Amino acid sequence: MNTKVTPKILSGFMELLPAEQLAFNKMRDTIRDVYESFGFVPVDTPVLELSHILLAKAGGDTEKQIYRFQKGDNDMCLRFDLTVPLARFVAQHQNDLTFPFRRYHIAKAYRGERPQKGRFREFYQADVDIIGSEKLSVAYDAEIIGIIDTALSKLGLSNFKIHINNRKLLHGFYEFLGLQEQSPDILRIVDKMDKIGAENVTACLKDLALNDTQIQSILDFAAITGTAEAVLQALKNTQIENEAFQTGLNELETVVTAIQALGVPETHFMVDLKITRGLDYYTGTVFETLVDGQSWGSVCSGGRYENLAGHYTDRKLPGVGMSIGLTRLFDVLRDAGFIHIGAKTTADILLLPMGDDALTHTLKTAATLRAAGIKTETAAADGKFKNKMMYANKIGVPFVGVIGSDEAAANTVAVKDMDTGTQETIPVSQVVDYVSDKLNTKPQTPIITMNQ
Amino acid sequence: MNTKVTPKILSGFMELLPAEQLAFNKMRDTIRDVYESFGFVPVDTPVLELSHILLAKAGGDTEKQIYRFQKGDNDMCLRFDLTVPLARFVAQHQNDLTFPFRRYHIAKAYRGERPQKGRFREFYQADVDIIGSEKLSVAYDAEIIGIIDTALSKLGLSNFKIHINNRKLLHGFYEFLGLQEQSPDILRIVDKMDKIGAENVTACLKDLALNDTQIQSILDFAAITGTAEAVLQALKNTQIENEAFQTGLNELETVVTAIQALGVPETHFMVDLKITRGLDYYTGTVFETLVDGQSWGSVCSGGRYENLAGHYTDRKLPGVGMSIGLTRLFDVLRDAGFIHIGAKTTADILLLPMGDDALTHTLKTAATLRAAGIKTETAAADGKFKNKMMYANKIGVPFVGVIGSDEAAANTVAVKDMDTGTQETIPVSQVVDYVSDKLNTKPQTPIITMNQ
Numbered sequence: 001m002n003t004k005v006t007p008k009i010l011s012g013f014m015e016l017l018p019a020e021q022l023a024f025n026k027m028r029d030t031i032r033d034v035y036e037s038f039g040f041v042p043v044d045t046p047v048l049e050l051s052h053i054l055l056a057k058a059g060g061d062t063e064k065q066i067y068r069f070q071k072g073d074n075d076m077c078l079r080f081d082l083t084v085p086l087a088r089f090v091a092q093h094q095n096d097l098t099f100p101f102r103r104y105h106i107a108k109a110y111r112g113e114r115p116q117k118g119r120f121r122e123f124y125q126a127d128v129d130i131i132g133s134e135k136l137s138v139a140y141d142a143e144i145i146g147i148i149d150t151a152l153s154k155l156g157l158s159n160f161k162i163h164i165n166n167r168k169l170l171h172g173f174y175e176f177l178g179l180q181e182q183s184p185d186i187l188r189i190v191d192k193m194d195k196i197g198a199e200n201v202t203a204c205l206k207d208l209a210l211n212d213t214q215i216q217s218i219l220d221f222a223a224i225t226g227t228a229e230a231v232l233q234a235l236k237n238t239q240i241e242n243e244a245f246q247t248g249l250n251e252l253e254t255v256v257t258a259i260q261a262l263g264v265p266e267t268h269f270m271v272d273l274k275i276t277r278g279l280d281y282y283t284g285t286v287f288e289t290l291v292d293g294q295s296w297g298s299v300c301s302g303g304r305y306e307n308l309a310g311h312y313t314d315r316k317l318p319g320v321g322m323s324i325g326l327t328r329l330f331d332v333l334r335d336a337g338f339i340h341i342g343a344k345t346t347a348d349i350l351l352l353p354m355g356d357d358a359l360t361h362t363l364k365t366a367a368t369l370r371a372a373g374i375k376t377e378t379a380a381a382d383g384k385f386k387n388k389m390m391y392a393n394k395i396g397v398p399f400v401g402v403i404g405s406d407e408a409a410a411n412t413v414a415v416k417d418m419d420t421g422t423q424e425t426i427p428v429s430q431v432v433d434y435v436s437d438k439l440n441t442k443p444q445t446p447i448i449t450m451n452q
Numbered sequence: 453m454n455t456k457v458t459p460k461i462l463s464g465f466m467e468l469l470p471a472e473q474l475a476f477n478k479m480r481d482t483i484r485d486v487y488e489s490f491g492f493v494p495v496d497t498p499v500l501e502l503s504h505i506l507l508a509k510a511g512g513d514t515e516k517q518i519y520r521f522q523k524g525d526n527d528m529c530l531r532f533d534l535t536v537p538l539a540r541f542v543a544q545h546q547n548d549l550t551f552p553f554r555r556y557h558i559a560k561a562y563r564g565e566r567p568q569k570g571r572f573r574e575f576y577q578a579d580v581d582i583i584g585s586e587k588l589s590v591a592y593d594a595e596i597i598g599i600i601d602t603a604l605s606k607l608g609l610s611n612f613k614i615h616i617n618n619r620k621l622l623h624g625f626y627e628f629l630g631l632q633e634q635s636p637d638i639l640r641i642v643d644k645m646d647k648i649g650a651e652n653v654t655a656c657l658k659d660l661a662l663n664d665t666q667i668q669s670i671l672d673f674a675a676i677t678g679t680a681e682a683v684l685q686a687l688k689n690t691q692i693e694n695e696a697f698q699t700g701l702n703e704l705e706t707v708v709t710a711i712q713a714l715g716v717p718e719t720h721f722m723v724d725l726k727i728t729r730g731l732d733y734y735t736g737t738v739f740e741t742l743v744d745g746q747s748w749g750s751v752c753s754g755g756r757y758e759n760l761a762g763h764y765t766d767r768k769l770p771g772v773g774m775s776i777g778l779t780r781l782f783d784v785l786r787d788a789g790f791i792h793i794g795a796k797t798t799a800d801i802l803l804l805p806m807g808d809d810a811l812t813h814t815l816k817t818a819a820t821l822r823a824a825g826i827k828t829e830t831a832a833a834d835g836k837f838k839n840k841m842m843y844a845n846k847i848g849v850p851f852v853g854v855i856g857s858d859e860a861a862a863n864t865v866a867v868k869d870m871d872t873g874t875q876e877t878i879p880v881s882q883v884v885d886y887v888s889d890k891l892n893t894k895p896q897t898p899i900i901t902m903n904q
Contacts, residue, residue: 005508007544007764009498010526015541017548018493018555025494037822039799039829039849041470042477046461046574047499047560048519056457067500069521071564074462089467092459096469098796098846100833103470108499112523122498132833139811139832146815150822258832261815312459344550347491359591363598363713370489370602377491380591380710381552381584394550397491 012115013122014327018344019396024330026447027155028106031126031324034151035104038143040128043103045085047110051075054084056311065111078110082127082323090131091312099133100140106326120327129321131308136318138251141285141304142258144322148289148300149264151324156446159292160299162264163272166252166285167303169235170276172245173221177214184280186210190222191276222274228256231271248284255285281305285320296332300324333448340445343396347377349435350397351413352388354404361408365401365428372432374439392418398442399435464567465574466779470796471848476782478899479607480558483578483776486603487556490595492580495555497537499562503527506536508763517563530562534579534775542583543764551585552592558778572779581773583760588770590703593737593756594710596774600741600752601716603776608898611744612751614716615724618704618737619755621687622728624697629669634660636732642674643728674726680708683723700736707737733757737772748784752776785900792897795848799829801887802849803865804840806856813860817853817880824884826891844870850894851887 009015016024051068054077067078079085082105090101106126113119128147130140145162152160167187174183189204196204198219205215224234235249252271259269277286284304291299302322309317333339349369353362362378369376377397379388385402392400401413413431416423417438426434461467468476503520506529519530531537534557542553558578565571580599582592597614604612619639626635641656648656650671657667676686687701704723711721729738735758740750754774761769785791801821805814814830821828829849831840837854844852853865865883868875869890878886 004765005505005763007505007540007761008502009540009544010500010502010528013498013500015497017545018495021494021496024496036798037825037827039797039802039827041796041798042473043470044473044476045467046465048462048465048562048574050460050462053457053459067521067523069519071519076462088459088461092461093469098843102797102829110500122500137833139815139830142815143830143832146819257812258815261812261819263816263819309459311457313456344493345491345554346488346493350491360709360713363591363594363710364715367598367713367715373489375489375491377554378591378595380595381589391550 010121012113012120014120014331019341020334020339022343022346023339023341023447024326027330028124028126028326030154030447031151031326032104032106034147034154035106035126035128037150038102038128038147040102040104043086043089043105044107045079045082045089045105047078047108048076049079049085049088051077053088053312054079057084062111065113067110067112080111081109082107082125083129083321086127086129086131087309087317088312090317091309091315094133094313094315094317099131100136101131102128103131104128118328118331120331123325123327126324126326127321129308129319131317131319134316134318136320138254138285138304139258141251141320142255142262144302144320145255145259145269145287146262146264148287148302148322149259149262149268152289152300153268156448156450157291157299158450160268160289161292162269162287162289162300163275164252164255164269164285164287165272165275166248166255167276167282168244168284169248169252170273172242172248173240174218175244176240176242177217179210179214182208182210186218187276188278190218190274191278193222193274224273225270227266228269228271231273232256251284277301277303287322294332294336296329299329299332336450338448338450340447340449342445343398345377345395345397346375347395347397348375348439349377349399349401349415350392350395351376351378351401351403352385352392353378353380354385354402357405358403358408361411362403365403365413365431368428369432369435372436374432374435398439401431462573464565464572466572466783471793472786472791474795474798475791475793475899476778479782480576480578480778482606482899483603483778484556484558486599486606487558487578487580489602490554490580490599492554492556495538495541495557496559497531497534497541497557499530499560500528501531501537501540503529505540505764506531509536514563517565519562519564532563533561534559534577535581535773538579538581538583539761539769540764542769543761543767546585546765546767546769551583552588553583554580555583556580570780570783572783575777575779578776578778579773581760581771583769583771586768586770588772590706590737590756591710593703593772594707594714596754596772597707597711597721597739598714598716600739600754600774601711601714601720604741604752605720608900608902609743609751610902612720612741613744614721614739614741614752615727616704616707616721616737616739617724617727618700618707619728619734620696620736621700621704622725624694624700625673625692626670627696628692628694629666631662631666634662638662638670639728640730642670642726643730645674645726676725677722679718680721680723683725684708703736729753729755739774746784746788748781751781751784788902790900790902792899792901794897795850797829797847797849798827799847799849800827800891801829801851801853801867802844802847803828803830803853803855804837804844805830805832806837806854809857810855810860813863814855817855817865817883820880821884821887824888826884826887851890853883 282303283306286303288298288301304320308319353359366376366378400416414425734755736756738755740753756772760771805811818828852868866877
C-alpha cells in the first residue's frame with residue numbers, strides 16, 4: 001500500500017541476533033561480576049557530554065572521529081571513551097566520593113572511524129579504575145592486573161599473557177644513558193619491537209641520532225627475558241644508579257610479588273621490557289594482554305597515571321586502570337569460532353498447552369516454576385503440536401513441558417529433555433525439583449572455548 | 453598552572469553517585485531478571501540510527517525533540533524510543549528470527565525536551581514485546597500484564613493497580629452508538645476522564661456534536677466499575693450487538709481469566725473502561741499502571757498493536773508489549789523517599805592489611821574469598837588503622853577483616869560485623885563459611901519500600 005523504507009543500520013555498527021546477543025551479554029555480565037567481586041562500584045555517565053568539557057584535552061585524530069553536533073544552545077559530543085567522562089565525573093563530584101574511588105563502567109563509546117574489519121563506530125568498553133586523592137599505593141596496580149587475570153580466565157580465554165613493564169624504569173634507564181630528552185621518542189620506537197623487529201628499531205633509533213653504544217644498550221635491555229624473578233634479578237644486576245630506575249624497579253617488584261599473592265599464575269604474566277603503551281598518559285606500571293598464536297593485538301591494556309583530571313581540578317588524582325574492548329574482543333573471538341553460541345532463548349523450559357482447556361493450568365504451572373527460579377516460557381499460541389515442537393527446537397530451549405487435557409486433569413506435566421529426547425510425566429509439585437536437578441547436571445559450556 | 457574547565461553535565465541528564473547508582477542498577481537488574489524469567493531474549497540495537505529510517509513514521513512533536521545530525525554522508529539520529537528500533541530490527545532480520553519473537557530491551561533513549569522536573573533528555577526504557585508473524589494469540593496480552601505485576605512486585609512497589617481496557621470494545625460501542633467516525637476523538641476525550649472530570653468530558657463531547665443521549669451512554673459506559681467479573685458481567689448485560697464490541701469483550705474476558713491463572717491478585721488489576729491510551733498505534737488490549745495515592749501518572753503502560761513494522765515490510769507483524777520508564781520511575785521514587793539507598797560499595801568484606809608484612813597474606817585471603825563468591829575489597833593503601841576504618845565506615849561495607857602481622861602469622865582474620873560491632877578472629881579456612889552465613893542472615897532490604 002505505502003512505500004516501504006528498507007530497514008538497515010549505519011555501517012560500522014554491530015548488531016547481534018538473539019543467540020549471539022545472549023553470548024555477548026554473558027561475556028559482559030561475567031566481566032561485571034568479576035569487577036564487583038573486587039568491590040568496584042558502577043558509574044553510568046551520560047553518553048552525551050558538552051564539547052568544551054569532553055574535548056578539553058583531546059586533539060588530532062581523536063577529535064576528527066568524534067560525533068559532535070549542536071542542539072539548541074548546546075555544543076555536544078558522544079563520548080569517545082570512558083576515561084574522559086571518568087575524569088569529569090571524579091572532578092565534578094570529588095566532594096561526594098570516597099577515595100580511593102573504585103569505579104567500573106561498562107558502556108558504549110563512539111568513534112566515527114573509517115569502517116574496517118574489526119573496527120566499530122559504536123563499541124562497548126569495560127573499564128575499571130582506582131583513583132586516589134593525592135597518592136595511591138602501587139599495590140593497587142597489582143590488583144588491576146589481578147582483575148584482568150580473573151576476568152579473562154572466567155571468560156574461558158586461555159593462552160593469554162599479561163605483559164608488564166614500568167615507565168619509570170625505562171625513563172630512568174634512558175636518563176642513565178644520557179637520553180632523557182629523547183626518552184618519549186625512544187619509548188614509542190621500542191614499543192614496536194615485536195612488530196617491526198630489532199633491525200628496524202635500530203634504524204629508527206639511529207634517526208634519533210643515538211650512537212651505537214646507546215642503541216646496543218637499549219636493544220640489550222629490551223632483550224632481557226625469562227621468568228619474572230629472572231628479569232627482576234637481571235635488572236638488579238645492571239646496578240644502574242638512577243633514582244627513577246630504582247623506583248621503577250621497586251614498583252615492578254612490588255607488583256610481581258602482589259600478583260603472585262593474588263594467585264595470578266606464572267603462565268599468565270611476564271615482565272616485558274619492550275612494552276611501553278603508546279599514550280603519554282601513563283607514568284608507572286603499564287601492561288597489555290596478548291593471546292598466544294593470535295594476531296589480535298592487546299585485548300586488555302592499562303596502567304598507572306599520575307593525574308586523572310588535571311584539566312578540571314587542581315586536586316591531584318593519581319590512578320590505575322584498565323579497559324577491555326568488549327565489542328572488538330567479541331568480534332575476533334566470534335570470527336575465530338571460539339564463542340559458544342547457544343540457545344535463542346533465556347528460558348529453561350517451554351510449556352506447551354494443547355487445547356484451550358489446558359491454558360489455565362499451563363499459566364498456573366508457569367507461575368509456580370518462575371516463583372521457584374525456573375525461567376519459563378509458555379507457548380500460548382493456538383496451533384498444532386508439531387508446530388509448537390518445531391518452535392521449541394528452533395529456539396533451542398533445554399526442556400519442553402507438554403500440558404494437554406490429561407495433564408491438566410491430573411495436575412501433571414509431560415517433561416521432555418530436548419538434548420536426550422527422554423520424556424517423563426511429573427506431578428506439578430515435583431516439576432521444580434525435577435527441572436532444577438536436570439539443569440544442574442547439564443554440562444556447562446564456557447562462553448569461550450579455544451583450540452589449544 | 454593551566455586554566456581549568458569547570459566539569460558539569462548537560463542539563464536534563466541524570467547522573468547518579470555510587471550508592472544511588474547501585475540502587476538504580478538493582479532496579480534495572482530486577483526487571484531484567486523478571487523479563488528473562490518469562491523467557492525473553494535481549495536485543496541491543498545501535499543508539500544511532502539513519503534518520504530516514506528512524507523517522508519513517510515520526511512527526512510533529514517527536515521530530516522536534518530528536519537529536520539529529522550529519523556526519524560524513526550520513527544523516528543520523530539518536531533513538532527517541534525502543535519501539536521504532538524494534539520495528540526496524542524485526543523487519544530487517546525477519547528471516548533470521550523465530551516467531552513469536554519475544555524480545556526485551558533495557559537501554560537509553562533520547563529526547564531533547566524542554567528540561568523540567570521529572571523529564572530527562574536521556575532516559576532508560578525497559579521494554580518487552582512479543583511479535584507474531586501474521587497472527588498472535590490474545591493470551592500473550594495477558595502474559596505482558598503478568599510481567600508487569602511480577603516486575604513491580606519484585607521491585608517492592610506496593611499499591612499499584614494495572615488498569616486494563618480493550619480498544620475493540622470501545623470502538624464497537626461507539627459504532628453501536630453510530631459514532632464510528634468520531635471514535636478516535638471520543639477515545640482521546642474519554643481518556644482524560646480521571647484528569648478533567650465528567651463535566652469537562654461532557655463539554656468536549658458536545659463540541660464533537662454528540663447528542664445528549666449519546667453523551668449519557670458514553671458517560672454511563674465509562675462509569676461501569678467493580679470487580680473484573682462484575683464489569684465483564686455488566687458489559688455482557690448491555691447486550692450490544694456489534695461485532696467489534698463482542699470481539700473486544702471476548703478478548704477482555706480471555707485476558708482477565710489468563711492473568712488470574714498467572715496469579716495476578718485482584719488488588720493489582722482492574723478493568724477500567726475509561727483508559728484508552730493516547731496513541732493511535734494500539735488496536736486491542738490496552739493497559740496502564742497507577743500507584744495509589746501518587747500523582748505519578750502511569751508508571752508502566754502498553755498494549756496490543758496490529759502491525760509493528762508496516763513502514764519497513766509487507767509482512768504483517770502484530771504484537772503486544774509494554775514499557776517501564778525506568779529513569780523517571782527511579783526519579784519519582786527517590787524524590788518520595790521510597791528507594792533504599794544502601795552501601796557505596798559492592799563488596800561484602802573489606803580486608804585491611806596492617807603493616808607491609810600483612811599485604812601478601814591479605815591478597816591471598818582476598819583471592820580465596822573471591823573464588824568462593826564473596827565480594828572482597830582490599831585496602832592496600834598505606835595508612836593508619838583509624839583512616840582505614842573511617843574509609844570502611846564511609847563506603848558502608850558490611851564486614852571488615854583486619855589482618856595484622858599476628859593474623860598473617862596465625863593464618864587468621866579478625867572479622868568485624870560493621871552493623872553489630874562484634875569482632876571475632878577466624879582461621880582463613882573458615883572465613884568463607886563465617887561470612888557467607890552472616891551475609892545470609894542479614895535482613896534483606898527491598899529496593900523500594902513504600903509507606904502504606
